[in-house]
Amino acid sequence: MFPTIERPTSIDVARCAGVSQSTVSLVLSGKAPGRVSEATAERVRECARELGYRPNVAAQALRLGASRAVALLVPDMTNPFFSRVLRGAQRAAAEAGYIVILVDTQNDRHWESQSFEALRAGPVDGYLLFEVTAPEALGPDENVVLMETEAPGRPSVRFDGEAGAAAAFDHLVELGHARIGHLAAAFRALTFEDREKARRRVLSAAGIDPEAQPRVMTPITIEDARVNGLRLLDERPTAVFCDDDVIAAGLYLAARDRGVRIPDDVSVVGFDDMDFARVLSPPLTTVALDAELLGSRSFELLEQRMSGRRTRKRVVLPAELLVRGSTAKCRAGT
Amino acid sequence: MFPTIERPTSIDVARCAGVSQSTVSLVLSGKAPGRVSEATAERVRECARELGYRPNVAAQALRLGASRAVALLVPDMTNPFFSRVLRGAQRAAAEAGYIVILVDTQNDRHWESQSFEALRAGPVDGYLLFEVTAPEALGPDENVVLMETEAPGRPSVRFDGEAGAAAAFDHLVELGHARIGHLAAAFRALTFEDREKARRRVLSAAGIDPEAQPRVMTPITIEDARVNGLRLLDERPTAVFCDDDVIAAGLYLAARDRGVRIPDDVSVVGFDDMDFARVLSPPLTTVALDAELLGSRSFELLEQRMSGRRTRKRVVLPAELLVRGSTAKCRAGT
DNA sequence: GTATGAGCATACTACGTATGACTACCCCGG
DNA sequence: CCGGGGTAGTCATACGTAGTATGCTCATAC
Numbered sequence: 001m002f003p004t005i006e007r008p009t010s011i012d013v014a015r016c017a018g019v020s021q022s023t024v025s026l027v028l029s030g031k032a033p034g035r036v037s038e039a040t041a042e043r044v045r046e047c048a049r050e051l052g053y054r055p056n057v058a059a060q061a062l063r064l065g066a067s068r069a070v071a072l073l074v075p076d077m078t079n080p081f082f083s084r085v086l087r088g089a090q091r092a093a094a095e096a097g098y099i100v101i102l103v104d105t106q107n108d109r110h111w112e113s114q115s116f117e118a119l120r121a122g123p124v125d126g127y128l129l130f131e132v133t134a135p136e137a138l139g140p141d142e143n144v145v146l147m148e149t150e151a152p153g154r155p156s157v158r159f160d161g162e163a164g165a166a167a168a169f170d171h172l173v174e175l176g177h178a179r180i181g182h183l184a185a186a187f188r189a190l191t192f193e194d195r196e197k198a199r200r201r202v203l204s205a206a207g208i209d210p211e212a213q214p215r216v217m218t219p220i221t222i223e224d225a226r227v228n229g230l231r232l233l234d235e236r237p238t239a240v241f242c243d244d245d246v247i248a249a250g251l252y253l254a255a256r257d258r259g260v261r262i263p264d265d266v267s268v269v270g271f272d273d274m275d276f277a278r279v280l281s282p283p284l285t286t287v288a289l290d291a292e293l294l295g296s297r298s299f300e301l302l303e304q305r306m307s308g309r310r311t312r313k314r315v316v317l318p319a320e321l322l323v324r325g326s327t328a329k330c331r332a333g334t
Numbered sequence: 335m336f337p338t339i340e341r342p343t344s345i346d347v348a349r350c351a352g353v354s355q356s357t358v359s360l361v362l363s364g365k366a367p368g369r370v371s372e373a374t375a376e377r378v379r380e381c382a383r384e385l386g387y388r389p390n391v392a393a394q395a396l397r398l399g400a401s402r403a404v405a406l407l408v409p410d411m412t413n414p415f416f417s418r419v420l421r422g423a424q425r426a427a428a429e430a431g432y433i434v435i436l437v438d439t440q441n442d443r444h445w446e447s448q449s450f451e452a453l454r455a456g457p458v459d460g461y462l463l464f465e466v467t468a469p470e471a472l473g474p475d476e477n478v479v480l481m482e483t484e485a486p487g488r489p490s491v492r493f494d495g496e497a498g499a500a501a502a503f504d505h506l507v508e509l510g511h512a513r514i515g516h517l518a519a520a521f522r523a524l525t526f527e528d529r530e531k532a533r534r535r536v537l538s539a540a541g542i543d544p545e546a547q548p549r550v551m552t553p554i555t556i557e558d559a560r561v562n563g564l565r566l567l568d569e570r571p572t573a574v575f576c577d578d579d580v581i582a583a584g585l586y587l588a589a590r591d592r593g594v595r596i597p598d599d600v601s602v603v604g605f606d607d608m609d610f611a612r613v614l615s616p617p618l619t620t621v622a623l624d625a626e627l628l629g630s631r632s633f634e635l636l637e638q639r640m641s642g643r644r645t646r647k648r649v650v651l652p653a654e655l656l657v658r659g660s661t662a663k664c665r666a667g668t
Numbered sequence: 669g670t671a672t673g674a675g676c677a678t679a680c681t682a683c684g685t686a687t688g689a690c691t692a693c694c695c696c697g698g
Numbered sequence: 699c700c701g702g703g704g705t706a707g708t709c710a711t712a713c714g715t716a717g718t719a720t721g722c723t724c725a726t727a728c
Binding site: 358 | 685686
């Protein structure tokens with residue numbers, strides 16, 4: 001219909017090499033040894049190269065019932081953290097001959113389920129789901145790996161966010177802070193629950209009442225975080241733990257608005273160690289996560305499932321506190 | 335082979351509705367009017383809904399020779415600019431019933447051509463190429479839209495980067511700067527050539543010799559830009575134009591290292607208006623580009639081509655200078 | 669001279685869909 | 699009673715590949 005480029009098929013290759021299409025298929029899919037003579041095989045390969053033959057993936061997918069593509073669903077591609085996840089997944093996938101189809105759900109339930117439906121139509125063999133709420137919609141036999149969340153019977157990969165957050169709060173406590181605010185992500189996810197859990201645990205252990213600490217929720221956006229950060233600063237914390245570097249960036253703006261100095265008047269800790277964290281003034285103390293590793297490990301797990309192994313492994317990756325310039329000894333007494 | 339989920343086919347739907355597979359296809363692809371009675375059509379739709387039927391895209395792709403997927407090649411997904419491009423493209427594509435397959439070439443020629451080859455195998459109907467060097471490899475009939483670059487006979491979409499850069503240099507000149515450095519991207523692309531062109535033009539017009547101004551090239555990475563920024567600062571410019579916000583971020587670090595104050599000692603201008611630009615201290619003056627628009631307009635052009643129109647339109651999008659806190663009157667004299 | 673088997677290659681089919689060609693039926697006018 | 703024309707739907711096929719069942723050829727063994 002459209003003047004699409006005519007690409008050579010295995011039949012063209014067969015004609016060129018003077019053999020049948022079957023033989024071509026045999027040779028090119030590596031099943032030749034013992035079935036086709038080496039001389040013929042070489043001739044076929046030669047022709048294929050010459051004609052620039054590439055198997056038609058649609059036909060392959062139809063025939064094999066598998067497309068060698070996986071979907072990666074992330075909530076917000078504007079957040080560079082996910083670019084790194086994608087990069088890791090893409091690298092691992094490419095090595096295994098897979099393509100990654102990225103779906104940016106933009107934190108939009110409607111859009112999420114819509115694109116999800118589109119994907120279920122068959123173009124992908126498996127799913128890498130980042131904190132997505134859909135897993136119940138999938139049959140228990142689907143090839144799925146959960147990222148940064150967990151569900152019964154599903155393999156998953158996540159960071160030890162609780163340990164990371166605990167390290168951050170420990171750090172603040174050691175610096176002598178006793179009024180520690182929490183600028184929290186208004187996003188229901190296991191990750192953030194972990195951080196909250198760590199907060200309660202560490203503060204309680206230090207004799208600080210977690211309930212009495214100022215705590216404000218905010219959408220994960222610089223501007224939202226700025227606005228909500230202003231409210232938090234009004235409660236006069238001497239330190240603030242932010243659920244995310246983006247949120248921390250918003251808090252920096254709020255501090256500037258209020259004339260509050262970091263770290264002199266208030267210490268700030270972020271989470272994720274995004275590229276811009278060290279560029280901020282002062283450089284942001286944050287919990288570093290290897291996002292690329294998350295992506296690649298997740299794909300590896302998915303691949304295991306796709307090749308038939310019914311793994312349910314739950315991988316936990318380390319999270320490490322990076323102390324930079326945004327945290328300092330508490331001077332509330334002075 | 336693998337226990338893949340068994341999905342219902344159009345034959346199942348046909349059986350359920352008591353009609354032939356052809357009829358199902360007719361109804362579901364909207365070709366029913368005049369061929370199938372409304373009563374039957376409704377029955378078919380009912381069955382399809384009940385069985386949860388979704389057409390097999392692999393089979394469709396094979397039959398139609400089109401996959402309703404397009405590829406978007408970008409050089410570095412870690413750069414949030416491209417996330418926004420993707421978002422725009424994805425939105426426009428979804429509206430037209432297309433899927434966007436993202437390929438992050440990571441500025442790696444080898445990887446670029448490799449993934450490119452993988453794509454040419456047939457899974458996509460068209461390409462959105464961002465400053466990619468491959469266009470010669472594609473036949474003149476391929477469905478391609480170039481982003482931020484141009485080539486004879488190809489449709490393209492780009493920003494008026496020259497106007498944007500000119501506005502930035504005008505701004506610096508008006509502030510009284512006469513020694514204006516250029517921290518330039520070490521990346522051969524039309525975009526950056528445009529900026530360089532604007533620099534020469536504006537400076538010459540202002541009676542400043544462009545050749546005499548300090549100019550340093552740097553890879554587009556915060557750390558690289560920091561190192562090269564140090565070298566540039568050693569030449570004592572009173573203002574610096576950075577080819578990119580990421581580069582500007584690196585220059586901020588360099589300035590901090592050297593104890594050079596922004597904008598008091600040196601004014602800084604960036605390019606792109608990334609999210610973090612306004613969070614920097616001081617907020618970065620930069621040239622704003624609507625990346626999402628770039629993505630959506632590009633897809634629209636591509637769609638025109640894919641539906642047979644042989645358009646070669648060249649779209650130019652505006653670029654606008656955003657003056658914030660990183661630029662100030664030159665105080666070199668004091 | 670024929671049975672045996674290895675080695676090599678081919679014929680054919682299925683995967684699920686879209687669609688042009690075709691048929692069966694009914695109604696109506698002549 | 700027949701032909702024309704519209705309506706409602708079916709048949710058959712092709713898309714390109716993978717792989718199973720099959721066939722052919724030749725050499726060796728009895």
